[in-house]
Structures are given as C-alpha cells and as structure tokens.
Amino acid sequence: MALPVDQKLTDTIPPPAPLDMPIQDLKSWAGKARPVGNGADVVMARIFVFGASLLITGFGTWKMYEVISPVNVTALQVLFASFFALTFAWIAFSCASAILGFAMLMRGRPALPPLAGIEETGRTALLMPVYNEDPERVFNALLRMGQALRREGVARRFDIFVLSDTRKDSIAAAEREAFSWLRRQLSPAMRVYYRRRENNHHRKAGNIADFVTRWGAAYDHMIVLDADSDMSAAAMITLARAMAADPQAGIIQSLPLLQNRWTPFARMTQFAGRVYGPLVATGLAAWHGRDGNYWGHNAIIRTRAFAEAAGLPELTGRKPFGGHVLSHDFVEAALIRRAGYAVTMLPQLAGSYEETPPSLVDLATRDRRWAQGNLQHIKIVGAKGLHWVSRVHLVQGIMSYLASPLWLMLLMAGLLLATVARHVTPNYFPESFSLFPVWPVFDPELALRLFAITFGVLYLPKLLALLLALRDPDLRKGCGGVAGLFKSVAAETLVSMLLSPVMMLIQSRFVADVFLGRDSGWNAQNRDDQAMPLAACARTHAAHVLGGLGFAVLSFHVSWAAFLWLAPIAGALMLSPLVSWASGLPELGRRLWHWNVFRIPEEAPRRPEEAAFDEDLAAEPLLEAAQ
Template sequence: MAVPLDQKLEALPPERPLAMPVQDLRRWPGGPTPLQNLKRVTVARILVFGGSAIITAIGTYGMYQVISPANITWLQMLFATLFALTFAWISFSCASACFGFLLLLLNKHYAPKLAALADTGRTALLMPVYNEDPERVFATLERMGRALQKQDAGQHFDIFILSDTRKDDVAKREVACFEALQKSFAGKMKVYYRRREQNHHRKAGNIADFVTRWGGGYAHMIVLDADSDMSANTLITLARAMAADPSSGIIQTLPLLRNRWTPYARMMQFAGRVYGPVIAAGLSAWHGRDGNYWGHNAIIRTEAFAEAAGLPELPGRKPFGGHILSHDFIEAALIRRAGYAVYMLPDLGGSYEETPPSLIDLAARDRRWAQGNLQHMKIVTAKGLHWASRVHLIQGIMSYLASPLWLALLLTGLGLATVARYTKPNYFPDGFSLFPAWPVFDPELALRLLGVTAFVLYLPKVLGVIIALRDPQMRKGCGGTFGLIKSFIAEIFLSMVLSPIMMMIQSRFVLDIFSGRDSGWNTQNRDEQAAPFKELAAKHAVHVLFGIGFGALAFMISWATFFWFLPIMGGLALAPVISWATGLPAVGRWLWRANLFRIPEEQETAANSQIKAEAAGALLQPAE
C-alpha cells in the first residue's frame, strides 16, 4: 500500500517526545495519590448507593412474595436471582438520576475555577480519522478554528489530523482537504496532518503516537471523534479549567447528539437532550474527582497521559486478549491511579456528536464496544485502581451483560408459567404431613411488582421531562409543552418496541465474544441512506422467529401471559419493519413537521431548509 510519508507532506512540527511507559496491571508499587473530594460527593455516594440498595431490596422482596415461599423450586430461585440482578441494574440508574434531578431542581451548579487564557499554555485539538469522509471532518475543523479565531484564541490551539486511513483514495482527499485548510488558516492558526504507516493499537495507538512524538510541546490535548463538534467557548473553558486545576488529568464534557434526521436518530437525540442532563448531573455528583472518560470531547493533561496511560497488551487470544479496544475507561482508571483527578463538567454545554442513523448501524458499532467492555473483565481487578474506577468498569461490563440476563429472565419466566400451566401440583412434597403445601402465586402482588419495576425504569425519563418543562428555552426548543410531552410519549413507545430487538442483538454479541469471535475494525456508517428492506429482513430473521416462538408459547399458556409478553413479542416479530421505518430520513422529517423529537439546537430556519433539501447528506448548522 502506498502511504504518504510525513516528510513528503512537510506538514508536521518539530518533534518534542514524551516517554509513555507501558503500564503494569498486575503490579503497583503504591496507592494513588489521595485526592480530596468535597463532602457533597460523599453525601451523593451514600444516597445513590444506599438508595439503589434499598430499591433493589424492595423489588427482590416483592419477587420473593410473588413466588411460592413454601416450596421454592430451582426454577423459581433462578428467576428470583435473575430478577434481582436486572432490577439492581435499573435501580442504580434510577437512584443516580434522582440525585441529579434534586441538584438541578435546587439549581446546584458547581462552576470550575478558570485560569486566564494567557496562562493555559498550548492545547492540541486531535482529530483521529479512519476511512472517514474528509470533506465533512475538515469542514467541522474549519468551523471550530474560525470560532476560536473570533474569540482571539486561535494562537492557543493547534489542530492535528491523525490519520489511520487505509484507503489510498480517501487519503488523497484527506491531503487535499488538509492543504486547503492549512492555506485557509495561514498565519492565523496552525494545522498539521499525519498518516501512520501502521495503525498499531487503532485509536489508542494513534493518540499514543502523537503523545510520544509531539506531546512535549502541548500542555493539554482535546480528543475528538470524527463526528465531534465543540464550540469555541467550550474549548476555551476546558483549557482554562485544566490550567487552574494542576491535579486534573481529564475533564470530560457531556456530548449531546444532533444533526440526524432518521426517526431512530431523532429519538436518540431527544432522549439525550431531555434525559441526559439529569443523568449527567447524578453521575457527576457521585463520581466527584474519581470519574470516567468516554474517549472524546474531553481535555487531557498531556504529561499525565504520557506518565500513566500507556496501555499493555492483554494476555491470551482475541477477543479477550490482545490490545485493549475500549481504551477510554482504562485510560481514565490509570490516570486516576497515578493520582490525577478525572471529572465531568455536565453544565458546560457546547459539546456535540452524532448517533448512528439506524438500529443496524448502531449494532455494527455496538459489536466492537461490547467486545471492548467485556475485555474489562480481565482488568477490573488490576492493582492500584481506585474503587470508583472498578465500579465504572463493572458498569461497562453490565451494560452488555444486562441483555442476556434480561433474555434469560424472560425465558425463565415463560418456563415457570409453562410448569404452572401443565404440571399437577404436588401438595405433599416431603412425604407425610398434616397440612398440604399449597402453591402460592399472588397475581395482585405480581401486578404491583410490575408497576414498581416500570416506575423505577421510567422515573429518570419523567424527571428529565420535569426539568425540561421548567426551562422556558428548553421547552420552546422541544416544540413547546405539548410537543415535549408528545415526544416523551412517542419516545417511551418507540424505545419499548426497539428494546427487545436490541436485547437480542446484544445477547448475540455476548455469545459471539464468549465463543471467541473477534469484532475486527470496520468504518462506522455516518450516512443516512436507508438500508433495503430485503437486507434488513435477512438480518432480523432470527428476531422474527423468536418473536413468533415467544408468542406461540405464551398463547399456549394463557391469554393473560400472551398479553403480558405482547410488547416484547410484537417488537421482535415486527423487527424488520421497525428497523426499516426508523431508518428512513423522510419519516424523520415528517416527525419534525408533526412537532415530535425536536431539540433546542435546531434552528427553525435551518430545519425548514433541511426539510426542503433534496440532498440526503445535508446537515444542520447550529448556532455558535
């Protein structure tokens, strides 16, 4: 493969290397340097962890009452255990969101200390790319650069395009775009381009290559994704916040979703915009200075990254061995281990990314993420990690194990219902007894438990809507009170039918990974061209069969069981239709006209222009 060499491009500054030693996960000479969290963080942790424990205990005790305490079978015990695990997962999210809601309701915003812009040193804006559309990527970088220049901050930031592109035709376009951007910014802002000959360790290796070659010339680096966009105010505030906090290692923003028109993407954008602030406020509260990193739209202290974040190869074969895929969680954990703070500024704003346009596109990306997160099973016990970092790793693991656990819970529930329907009760299981062991199943308690589960599952969304309704600008941007409530109801319904499909997809991922299948590294689809229905029908064929099977078995048990499982069965049986319809940009534009799934970042004039546009790839240009 012909790869343009750095020397030919003459596009790079003199190297200022930083040593980046590979970290040892099995040994740690001493504990991390203590970082003093404020008392409010301790209070948040007590309330969130304690609250989730109480909610889980209530739900598990309710399940114990529903099944037969007099004669618990192994199937009932399995069902109760699976319920406890899945209920604990949603209980923790609920407790965290409740605390975030309380903070927002009381208007508890904690602004960071900021240094003067002149004291921030130099910050590198890193844009790693891998076979991406160069025109789109460079247009975003130009917009960000122009915005920084308007704030008289261009001289404090340099742009680096770090290419791992393997396609020579795409690389040629990258070089052409780079030369145009460099010429456009001549004398006002520095722009550099580097294409690696070997894309060792993928994105993590791409960033590490920058650090070991040029990291010594930059106090900080802001890592972007190919679909990232950040306002000038946000970039400047991050640099000023890190300069004012010498113990900080990573400061993470809350990236909001935007720029998509398919119904699936618009639903995700609405959910992230309305529910996201409540969730982020809760996470930030109990994370404190022991937080996490999502791999992009964050500022990193370059020296801390070089000192602590050199990633080792994991022992064993892929998919669990080899280089670390989900490197961001591990980098945050290692930087925190070294004594630097990792935290989030959830109120900062001005940080954006894009979501995959369809369910199938999300699944393609999710396969790699699933493997990366399950790899963390080998790392969660690494020496010297802060306990909060271990919790972050466990949460990432559970985000994918939750789907097969949910599937196992449903299958076990159907098994219990089948046994109850077709098995004659044994009233004297232990031989002679004066009193029979009556089978116990209280339908009233079961319905009450279902209500409690639904309450815990949907409460964070309700709280997000309440906060949005209290904000006039937010309320107006979401289509007014009626539009916001309509969108909330539509999101609940759409996520309800999509959830069982995603459950099956992620369960298959987990099965593949434990079977030893590696995900590879594929380019993410960022176009909104809908997939043909025939292709989707083939990909969802197994889901349809499962849905029909669920329905047939539930119907054989009873009408009541059938209706209990109807949302799950319906979502699976109609998976190709749902996947196809939610991936059509035309339907998304119709939803916009119907005042559904709007978000404040969309200007009405820009949106009307987008609706009239014939080009499928036209994008909204939000205000700076």
C-alpha cells in the same frame, strides 16, 4: 494553484517533541492511592446512590418473592429470582443516579469550577483521529472549530492535528487535499498538521499514543475529538482554563449532545440525549466526584499525566479477550486516576456535540465492537491499584452488555417456571409435618403491583427529565413547547419499547460471539442518513421475527396470562423489520419535525459559529478546492 513553500505537504508535522509513555503493569502497582480532593457532598451522593439502589433492588426482589410464593424453594425459582435481582439492580442504579441528578438540578444548574486566565492555559492540541472517514465532513468540522477559536483571538494557543489511520489510499489522498485546503483557510492564525501512520497499531489508542510520544512534550493539554465531534470555541477555551486552574486534574470530560441527523431513529436519540442526558450526567458527576470516567472524545487531557499513566499493555491470550484494549477510554481514566490525577466531568458545559448512528442497524454495527471492548474489561477490572470507583465504572461497562442476556435468561426462566407450575403435579402433602396441605399460589394482583413498580423504576428518570424540561423555558421552547415535549416523550417511550427487545437479542448475540471467541474487527462507521431497503431490513431482522414467534407460541402454550405478559415483547420482535426500516427514513424524520416531534434547541436558530462558518466557507468550498 501552487502553495507557498511553508504550506507544502512536506511540512505536515511539527518538529519532534517526544514524551516517554511507559506501558503500564496491570498486575502490580507500587504506588499508593492518593486523594484528589472529593468533599463531603460526594461522599453523601455515593451513600445515597448505592444505598437507594440496594433498597430499591431489595424491595423489588421481595415483591417478586411474594409473587411466586415459594414454600419449598426449588432451584428454578432461585435461578429466576437471581436473574430478576441482577436485572432489577441494573435499572435501580440508573434510577437512583437520575433521582440524584434531579435533586441537584432542582437546586439550580451547578456552577463551573474555578477557571484560570486564558494567558495561563499554555498550549493545547486538538486531536482528530480518523479511520477511513469522509474528509469533507471531518475537515469542515475542523474549519468550523478553528474559525471559532480565531474569532475569539486564541487561535495561537491551539494547534490542530489530523491523525490518520486510514487504510484506503483514495481516502488518504482526499485527506491530504483537504488538509492543504484547511491550512490555507486558517493560515496564518492557526497551525494545522497532518500525519498518516503506516501501521495502525492499537487503533485509536495507539494513534493518540503515537502523537504523545512524538510531540506530546510541546503541549500542556490535548482535546481529543472523534470524527463526528464538534465543539464551540467557548467550550474548548473553558476546558483549557479549567485544566490550567486545577493542577491535579488529569481529564476533564464534557457532555457531548447529539445533533445533525434526520432519520427518526437518530432524531429520537438526539431528543433523548438532549432532554434526559443532562439529568443522568448531573447525577453521575455528583457521585463520581473527582474519580470520574472518560468517554474517549470531547474531553481535555493533561498530556504529561496521560504519558505517565495511560500506556496501555497488550492483553494476554487470544482475541477477543486478548490483544489490544478496544474500549481504551474507561481504562485510560482508571489508570490516570490510579496515578493520583483527578478525572472529572462538566455536564453543565455547553457547546460540546457529536452525532449518532442513523439507524438501528448502524447502531448494532458499532455496538458489536463496543460489546467486545467492554467485555474485555472483565480481565482489567481486577488490575492492581485501581480506585474502587474506577472499578465500578468498568463493571458498569461490562453490565451495559450483560444486562441484555440477563434479561433474556430471566424471560426464559420465567417461561420455564410457568410451564413447570402448569404441568407438574404439586405436592400438597410434603414430608415435613404440616396441619394443612401446601397449595401452589400465584397472586395476579401482586404480579401487577410488581409490574407497576418495575415500570416506575424504569421510567421515573424520563418523568423527572420531563419535569425539568418543562421548567426550563429555553429547552421547552427549543423542543416545540409543552405540546412538543409531551408528544416527543410519548413517541420516544413507544419506539424505545419497540426497539428494546430487538436490542436485547442483538446484544445477547454479541455477548455470545465474544465468549465464543469471535473477534469484531474494526470498520468505519456509517455517518450518513441513508435509508435501508425494507427487504434488507427483513433479512437483517429475520432471526428476531422468529424469536418473537417463538416467545408467542411458547407463552400461549403455557397460559393466556403468560401470553399476555409476553405479548409486548413478542409483538415488538415480530414488528422489528418494519420498525427498523421506518425509523431509518430521513423523509419520515423531517415529517416528524414538522409535526413538532423530536425537536431540539440546537436546530433553530443555527448556532452563531455555524452561521459564521457558512459565510466563510463560501469563499472557497472544500469540494471546489479539491477539484
């Protein structure tokens, strides 16, 4: 069927509306830090989070000191205590943020900020950057969002842009067919555009910058999506109204919840995000205030603020630390805040969704690039003019990957310390004057007490989130009732304990790769529930099995006590092929759903916009239109 003249693919882009986007200098900054309106409540939240983190870390480190009871402090003991303090500080900070979030939510769900009238929102571009993605999945999601906006009567205030960086011509041809189909579906209520770059310079960040410099002046705001993003009309409209009501806002970030996957690994992640996520995000939003962060998608951005402040430079040096900025979102938020714009988060905003990798192997594939991007921030954290909270965000991104090798080094230092304690003859009569001999001491009761403290700090956020879920009738019902919640939390805790040592080794290798100068490259993510054969899982996790055997043998050589302490970690590593394989089986995920495990409210009943979308899609499915 021939398209109308105004819908031919020659008319895929709007008239030019260029906006200058200067490259930012990270080594100098002539401006001054400008306040963005944080109140006393934000200051108190920061005092609590950082103060509680310091106290928890100090208490835990003191208890560790008591366990090893050094009289003549050795370098190995100092090293072990240092690794412990850094690792414990990481979980203590997360725990303190969760406690803050719990206190906030116990007082009631935070209210949305002031909202402007819809007539004051101006024009907003919905940006969908794609790179070798499945066109059917992407364009169906865009149709769902476009139809939802049309039903709300605001479609003319939003334009859709598909910004393609696709390198495969066959996928690009399918994108053009899907674009034609999408335009037919939404015309004339909503404008849809498509642009494919010949050179995908700077990847996604360059893709967004290309939009801004070509057409940014025509739009007040842009909502940046990911290929797996989905947003309700109410969420998009609320973001636009919140941005219009706050002239100082540069970025407003929503909290994307996870959905649409059926493997046990993905369903566990979806459940954790749905039950634990709002608690953590509420705590973060409380102490971030208006100096917040950006996660790269499902957020609205003031276009002129982005153009003014977020032009990313090429980092000096060779890859992986040099070159274009991979984890650009944290840096863009820091630069926009440096320019005097507020960056906020609305964890209470419903209707923002994304998808999660279907398996541990797929998560690791994505994590490799994220590890390199976050470690690049080592070169950026000292940039001139950044707000101190922005520097904290960058450090958190760095620590999210350094925490794994720190944990690994803590385990190795502990084994070495225990080996020395067993095989080196103690010095009962030191040279310094003493009335009594100096006996080596290791108090098992204190060690168990320290283990209980560490366990409590690590799992307290889950307990607090469970209490909040039990108090919320809608969430409780959507997760399968009281029994479903308890079963799901217990299952998630068990599987997380099995997967954590594996991720420790995976991320430790990633960090080593980055410091050895190995670039991650850029590959499209797997977004399908496709089981991985057990033999392939065995090959992928062979090194982890060997690592588990190594921990078991070394700890057994030291003592039975050391073996028992490390048995959970060694056992998890040796079971990694089986756990990885089983957690990637969609059939098992569906069976868990029938067993009332890992259910989330978004699955039943279907959201109204999804039901309406299914009815409209029946008129001309994308696959039939493309044939």
